[in-house]
Amino acid sequence: MNIFWFRRDLRVDDNVGLFHALNSDEDVLPIFIFDDSILSQLPKEDARVTFIHQQLSIIQFELEKKGKSLAVFNGKPFDIFTKLIAENKINKVYTNHDYEPYARKRDLELFHLFKEHSIEFKTSKDQVIFEKSEVVKDDGTPYVVYTPYSNKWKENFKKIQLVNYNSQDLLDRISVHSYPFLSLTQIGFEKSFIQVTPFDISSNLIDNYEATRNFPALNKTSYLGIYLRFGAVSIRKMVAKALESKNETFLKELIWREFFMQILWHFPHTSKSCFRPKYDAIDWENNEDLFQKWCEGKTGYPFVDAGMRELNATGHMHNRVRMIVASFLCKHLLIDWRWGETYFATKLLDYEMASNVGNWQWAAGSGVDAAPYFRIFNPTEQIKKFDKDLKYIKKWIPELETFEYPKPIVDHKEAREKCLRVYKVAVG
Incomplete structure (x- = not known):
């Protein structure tokens, strides 16, 4: 057998x-x-x-x-x-x-x-098109910047053929046995109140992905993350679907996933340590009260709070908002990116270590192809760009314009200046 x-x-x-x-x-x-x-x-x-x-x-x-x-x-x-x-x-x-x-x-x-x-x-x-060392530089070393990796990925992709492995046609070859199919309760779990949103890979969504994906109120994301995370869909079929569109943005997102997976493969220490070692010297404040307010969506910064409340209620957070809340934790509150990464690991339906660690280190400035440390999102300005009518924010913060909504827990200008000082001491 x-x-x-x-x-x-x-x-x-x-x-x-x-x-x-x-x-x-x-x-x-x-x-x-x-x-x-x-x-x-x-x-x-x-x-x-x-x-x-x-x-x-x-x-x-x-x-x-x-x-x-x-x-x-x-x-x-x-x-x-x-x-x-x-x-x-x-x-x-x-x-x-x-x-x-x-x-x-x-x-x-x-x-x-x-x-x-x-x-x-x-x-x-x-679970990937290319793995491990299948997309590397000509000298055999791994790419640590996305764009050249993506270019090589596409170059390599032209040389292969997507195969459909028709495993579903061979199920008769499965043996008959007497082992159990355990229920949720038998493994000690209960059915969650959180409903997983069905994924959307319609041509309409993919063709317009570039134009709509940054605006959380539009809700124009594919919700594909958890399905890819647990292999409930075939990556080969998802890439084939992405290739049907003239817009490459959706395909780029799938390539980002593989970029971070090969980074974790080549540099497994990055699950706990900074890819750029000098960033491990940052003198994080790690204020537990401020961290708790961030977790609960009570920072007084509406975009941050809306994102955290969405995450806590649904297990999902819009990608643009993820960047804003991560930057805020690291650079406004001076809290170690690992605290945020761990919190996301407990909450995100589509949690995948490679992408989560990669994106948190990107936000902190400590990872591959990361934003420079002096790039600090202004959470208020981000509202003007991506939720100017406050539709997304008001959905998650009904008390926004009342006395119940908290005052900002830090001043943006002061927090920014402090962040720049602390980072500069550590990384020069």
């Missing part, structure tokens, strides 16, 4: 690892593991866990039509596989690559476990 292990690829169609597993010469046991190491850090009504379970239920529905089922486990992957090995004669384990530091460590441990039992561990590229 062979195993296919679903991870960040929660779909039966165009799934590379599943396709290869189902084309092997043995019946395939499909599994998913709710990893205790990750779940133990999450609240019981975490919306992402609900979303994952919903996607697994969609897979289960597809399999049940064939008289098959998905085995869902809860525990540590090493322990689950040890049990499966004891109960079955397993020849190969198939899965798709995962690039985050924890996943790389986990997979290395499993590789050694499988090797002890003469089990092949076969992994495939599925």
Whole structure:
């Protein structure tokens, strides 16, 4: 028997690892593991866990039509596989690559476990078009600036053909088994009150993406993030859709995602440390009261507060607003970008370590291709540019023009001057 292990690829169609597993010469046991190491850090009504379970239920529905089922486990992957090995004669384990530091460590441990039992561990590229060192400079070193990376990505893309891996046509090859499909409650979770917005990749949205994407009141974002994060959609199909448009902006966003993923792959220390080491010397104030006000959307800066309230209520925040709230935390409040990155990790539905760390370091000035430290957003001026009619802000701050809305917790001019002094001491 062979195993296919679903991870960040929660779909039966165009799934590379599943396709290869189902084309092997043995019946395939499909599994998913709710990893205790990750779940133990999450609240019981975490919306992402609900979303994952919903996607697994969609897979289960597809399999049940064939008289098959998905085995869902809860525990540590090493322990689950040890049990499966004891109960079955397993020849190969198939899965798709995962690039985050924890996943790389986990997979290395499993590789050694499988090797002890003469089990092949076969992994495939599925969640990106290009991975690891597939888009590098001519001398083999990684790109750390987006534009040349993007140009090389497009150059390389012209040399390949997008393949549709028709895994959904091979589901008959899945084995019949008696392992359970665990419910949310059986893994110790409850259904979240947060509803995940269906994604929109209509031609209308993509063709007008450049013109509309910066204005949060228009709500013209694709909401694709969480679906890409957990592989509920195929990246190959999303890129093919982006290529149908004459406007390249949507494709650029997909390339940004891969840019940050290869940065994390080549520089895994950036998950905790600044890409530019001298920025680790910044003397952050890290005022916990100010941080709490930022978290709650009570800073007295309407654009910042609207964004944080949207995040807390929905698990989503418009991309333009993410830049404003991140810059405000680092440069107005002098709070370490890692505090903000960690808070986003607990709240964002589409949280993906590579993009989140990359964008937070961009905002702090400490990362690859980052904004210079002296570029400090004026949150009030940003309203004039991107929400001049206050439609977005008033949606999230109904008390905006009343005495209930707090006064600004810092003065913009003073905060800006202090930020420039503190940064200059650290980075020169």
